[in-house]
Amino acid sequence: MNKIFLIVLLVLNAQVIFGQNMDFTSIDEFFKISCLIKQGKDISEEQWQQFEQSKGYKDFAEQENKFLIQTIKASIQMAFGNNLENEKNRIMNLSQEEISENKALMIEKLVLINYLEINQNYSNLKLFREKYDFDSLHTKAIQRLSSFLKTSIDTAIQFKPIRFVFLSSDGKDAEDALYIDLNLIYNMTEQQRVNFIAHEFFHSYRRYFENHDFNYKNDLNFMLDMIQNEGIADQIDKSKGYDYYFSEVCKDPISEIMIQLYNQAETDLEKIHNVVMSYTVNQISEDEMIDKLLEVYKVGSKNSFSPFFDLKNRRTLYRNFQISVNVGYFSKILHYFFVFCDQPTN
Numbered sequence: 001m002n003k004i005f006l007i008v009l010l011v012l013n014a015q016v017i018f019g020q021n022m023d024f025t026s027i028d029e030f031f032k033i034s035c036l037i038k039q040g041k042d043i044s045e046e047q048w049q050q051f052e053q054s055k056g057y058k059d060f061a062e063q064e065n066k067f068l069i070q071t072i073k074a075s076i077q078m079a080f081g082n083n084l085e086n087e088k089n090r091i092m093n094l095s096q097e098e099i100s101e102n103k104a105l106m107i108e109k110l111v112l113i114n115y116l117e118i119n120q121n122y123s124n125l126k127l128f129r130e131k132y133d134f135d136s137l138h139t140k141a142i143q144r145l146s147s148f149l150k151t152s153i154d155t156a157i158q159f160k161p162i163r164f165v166f167l168s169s170d171g172k173d174a175e176d177a178l179y180i181d182l183n184l185i186y187n188m189t190e191q192q193r194v195n196f197i198a199h200e201f202f203h204s205y206r207r208y209f210e211n212h213d214f215n216y217k218n219d220l221n222f223m224l225d226m227i228q229n230e231g232i233a234d235q236i237d238k239s240k241g242y243d244y245y246f247s248e249v250c251k252d253p254i255s256e257i258m259i260q261l262y263n264q265a266e267t268d269l270e271k272i273h274n275v276v277m278s279y280t281v282n283q284i285s286e287d288e289m290i291d292k293l294l295e296v297y298k299v300g301s302k303n304s305f306s307p308f309f310d311l312k313n314r315r316t317l318y319r320n321f322q323i324s325v326n327v328g329y330f331s332k333i334l335h336y337f338f339v340f341c342d343q344p345t346n
Contacts, residue, residue: 022134023163026056027182030076030166031126034119037080048073056165056179067104071111072167079115088112100257110168110254118166118183128186138162141197145205148198148236153205160204162197169250171196173203184249192249195237202233219290220276271296 029051033043052061052069061069078088091108099106118125146153160173164182171180178200185193206229215225238245246258272293279289 021138021159021161023055023161023177024129026051026054026163026165027129029054029057031129034076034080034122037077038119038122040082055177056163059174059179068107071108075108075111075115078112079119096256107168114166114168114181114183121183121186125183125186129182137193137197140194141201144194144198144236145201148202154208157205157208159201169254171200173200178204188249192237196249199233199237202236203229206232219286220279223293268296 033047033051036043036047051057051073057069057072060072063069074084074087078084078091091105091112094105094109099109142153142159160177162178162180164180164185166183167179167181169181169184169187171178171184178197180197180200185196188196210225215221242262243259246255246262250258275284275289275292275296278284279286284292
């Protein structure tokens with residue numbers, strides 16, 4: 001009897017751990033809403049509210065600026081319904097130049113493109129959500145991280161849960177969880193999935209070993225730490241090169257912009273280096289340094305494209321810098337940064 005009771009406890013515990021690892025409530029609510037719209041039915045306020053309160057979308061719904069959650073809801077209606085054809089055509093016809101210079105237009109197009117693709121693969125995505133072994137993916141990603149770090153993973157450290165959403169082909173390492181687009185995972189090969197999750201796990205695992213007080217002491221420390229953080233993580237999932245990654249994993253219109261940003265990393269690093277050096281010799285104040293660095297980052301323009309982020313102020317910019325600019329940018333910056341460190345300064 002005791003053995004049976006122990007087995008039951010082990011099974012229940014495994015279910016709890018799995019439930020903590022992966023959350024699909026937003027995916028399930030998305031399918032409920034989109035299915036009704038595909039059938040030509042109206043969505044009630046209560047149904048939309050339930051959608052907004054799912055774990056993956058709740059943070060977006062509670063933001064003071066409602067642009068993102070409104071974009072999500074409007075895009076669902078455009079992608080899965082027969083109304084709003086003029087608005088859908090307007091967004092899809094936005095040029096590369098227009099979206100490169102306007103973050104809001106960029107987000108509108110990215111989200112709509114993703115939802116139109118989801119509609120094309122609707123049945124397969126539902127089957128993927130039901131049948132794919134996400135528990136195995138979680139285990140493989142931790143093993144991949146261990147292999148990359150060339151050491152065993154400390155079992156006392158708990159990884160953040162993954163909250164799957166449908167938004168754009170991207171992901172976010174937030175304070176409470178990892179937010180990852182399920183359509184992105186669906187379109188990847190198995191090895192790409194493992195590497196992508198391992199990349200995100202690296203960030204959360206690294207936090208247990210970083211010098212937090214030093215890294216958060218000021219904006220300059222934080223910026224350099226993020227360059228290092230993202231540059232190292234990129235070695236997990238971009239070992240075949242950035243042109244390959246951006247071409248295979250990313251889709252237009254983002255892939256072209258990301259490749260462009262990566263190729264200009266050397267020039268941008270020179271600008272960052274000059275600004276930082278001016279600050280270290282007291283030629284400019286800290287606020288002036290930040291303003292000049294913002295000119296390099298160009299927040300709100302072509303560099304800040306991810307709908308997973310809502311940049312509210314200068315400090316928030318630094319907190320989200322590592323993903324609000326394209327990720328490949330950082331490994332090249334990291335390389336050139338160490339080259340600069342080896343050069344004599346006048």
